[in-house]
Amino acid sequence: MICYKCGAQLDSSESCPNCGTKIKLYKKIIMASNAYYNAGLEKASVRDLSGAIDSLKMSLRFNKRNTDARNLLGLVYCEMGEVVAALTEWVISKNYQPKDNRASFYLDEIQQNKGKLEAVNQTIKKYNQALLYCKQNSRDLAIIQLKKVLSLNPKLVVGHQLLALLYIQEKKYELAKKSLRNAGKIDVNNKVTLRYLKEANLGLREQNSNKKQKSDELVSYQSGNETIIQPKYLKDTSAFGTIVNMIIGIVIGVAITGFLVVPGVRRSAQEDANKAVLDANNIISSKNQSIASLEAEIEELAGQITNMQIAGEDVTSQVNSYDQLLQAYICNENGDVDAAGTALGMVQQAHLSEAALQVYNTINGKVNEEYLDILYKDGYNAYSSEDYEAAIEHLLKAVEIDISYQNGNALYYLAQAYRKSGDLESAKPYYQKFVELFPNTERAATAARYAE
Amino acid sequence: MLWSVALNNFCIDKGDYRIMINFEEELKNFKPSLEVEEAEQAIYNHELVDMTDMMQEMLHEIKQGI
Known part of the structure; x- marks a missing residue:
């Protein structure tokens, strides 16, 4: 202890040892x-x-x-x-x-730690702003601001108290109590905190008693020597009731699943299936189109092949015709009229050029007469010898070259050869032809008879 | 329960045992907190008269009176 006047160190005496002041x-x-x-x-x-x-x-x-x-x-x-x-x-x-x-x-x-000081300064400014909001009756803004302040500076006791006051005003007693508990952790015996806490507890009690009064109606009656007090609307919490509630819950759950969940699942499955079908149809359609185009291509190519085959056949036939014409010419030069005539029979005049046709006509003119004569003679001889098969062979060739040869004799004997060989059906057309070409002859009547 | 009843006998308004908080009145008790910028002014305005100062002044006045 030092003297308040001179600043000297004091002892146990009642005056200062230095200046003597009463102390x-x-x-x-x-x-x-x-x-x-x-x-x-x-x-x-x-x-x-x-x-x-x-x-x-x-x-x-x-x-x-x-x-x-x-x-x-x-x-x-x-x-x-x-x-x-x-x-x-x-x-x-x-x-x-x-x-x-x-x-x-x-x-x-x-x-x-200047940064922290600045942060604390900001929280204090926000607290002051919140207080201003309270005085301006903007309680919601004040609550929001105070929450921010307390999150940054949780030790601010007045902040907790002001927030609790706002909650009490809003009748949010639980939240007020929470805020006051936080204030109480910092400053345990704060009078303001304790007063607000008492108010919040009273408020909560009032709220709970109001809720209780609505549902808490008691009924009391005497049962022998006992007084029984029970709520008016007694809830049956027996096992049966529990089971019934469970069953109702299950039924509701099944109904919800059936009416809400299952249609949705089914719809989505159907949509997926439809989509898959659509995709498949699209693929099929595109495949069909490609198949159709390929078929058309195949057809075209087949047509081309056919044309080429035909053209090839024509060419072959043409070549064959020329070969036969050449063969006919050689045979004619060698004096083999029969062979020449046979070869000429196989020539197709349409395939011959003009020059070749002239040659054909020349050879044909020479060969035909002799050939026909030989054919007719051979045929007739065979007919006479009853060799109907050989007769038909020779006479048919003759009729094919000249149907009216020998005034229709070749035709008549051909028909006769067929008839006598047992093939009347084959003979009938030739009989008919004979009647048409040579109607007023003696043989025509006979032919007509066989033709019927 | 008995303590609360006894305490309430000291209340001016005995008709209502419940302590009511008046929001506006309570709000008046909340003063703005000091900010850093106000620290200097707060230091200057701080009351620095203690009992010793008062005692010295009293003694001075007594001496002057004498």
């Missing part, structure tokens, strides 16, 4: 300050922060130079989220005691 009352003031400081420290140690603040302020009222009290007060303010108030106390403390002061350490801590 009895001064000592009492200092002792009172220290007593309040001790009380404040005790309260701070059990987290009664608001109580500690009262005690420490009282301590400082007695002795403003009580550095420990001031530093502790700053610490308590800091713990309650009031950082600037804490800074104020520490600055004043450092001012009164520049050396060997714990406040220097606290101030250095804050100065080193």
Whole structure:
């Protein structure tokens, strides 16, 4: 302890050893300050922060130079989220005691972390803004703002209290209680917190009793010596009731599944199937188109092949005709009239060129007469010898070259050869032809008779 | 229960035992918190008169009176 006048160190005497000032009352003031400081420290140690603040302020009222009290007060303010108030106390403390002061350490801590200080400053500004919203009756905005503030600075006791007050006003007592519990964790004996908590509890009780009154109608009656009190609308919680409820629940579930879920699943399955069918149809259609085009191509190619075959056949036939014409010419030169005539019979005049046709006509003119004569003679001789097969062979060739040869004799004997060989059916057309060509002859009557 | 009833006997309005919070009145108790920019002013405005100062002034007045 130092003298308040001269600053000299005091002893146990009632006056200053240096300046002689009476210090009895001064000592009492200092002792009172220290007593309040001790009380404040005790309260701070059990987290009664608001109580500690009262005690420490009282301590400082007695002795403003009580550095420990001031530093502790700053610490308590800091713990309650009031950082600037804490800074104020520490600055004043450092001012009164520049050396060997714990406040220097606290101030250095804050100065080193300027970002955090700025963040805390922002939360304080938001809190002040929220308070302004409350005064402007914008409670919703205030609640939103306070929630933001408390998420950034959860130690701000006044923030929790203001939020609780807003919730109580909105009759959201549960939320108010939650906010007040958070405030209570920081400052356990805060009067405002406790008062609001009591209000919230009363409010909750009222809300619950109102709900209870609507449904809680009791009926009491005597049963022998006992008084039975039961709710008016007694719920049957027996097993039967439970089973019935379960069955109803199952039925409802099945109905919901049947009417809502299954049609949807079926519809989607059908859509998938339709889509698959459509895709398949598209594929089939495209395949059909390609098949049709390929078939058309095949047809065209087959036609081309046929044409080429025909052309080939024509060429073959043409070549054959020329071969036969050549053969006929050679045979004629060799005097083999029969062979020449046979060869000429196989020539197709349509395939011959003009020059070749002339040759054909020349040879034909020469060969025909002799050939026909030979054919007729051979045929007649064979007929006469009853060699009808040979007769038919020779006479048929003759008739094919000249149907009227020998005034129809070749035709007549041919028919006769067929008839006599037993083939009347083959003979009949030749008989008919003979009647048509030579009607007024003696043989025509005979032929007519056989032709019928 | 008995404590609450006894306490309420000290209330001015005995008709209602329930403590009602008046929102507007409570709101008045909430003061804006100090911001960093206001710290300097707060330090200057801080009350720094303690009992020792008052005692010194009293003694001074007494001496002057004498």
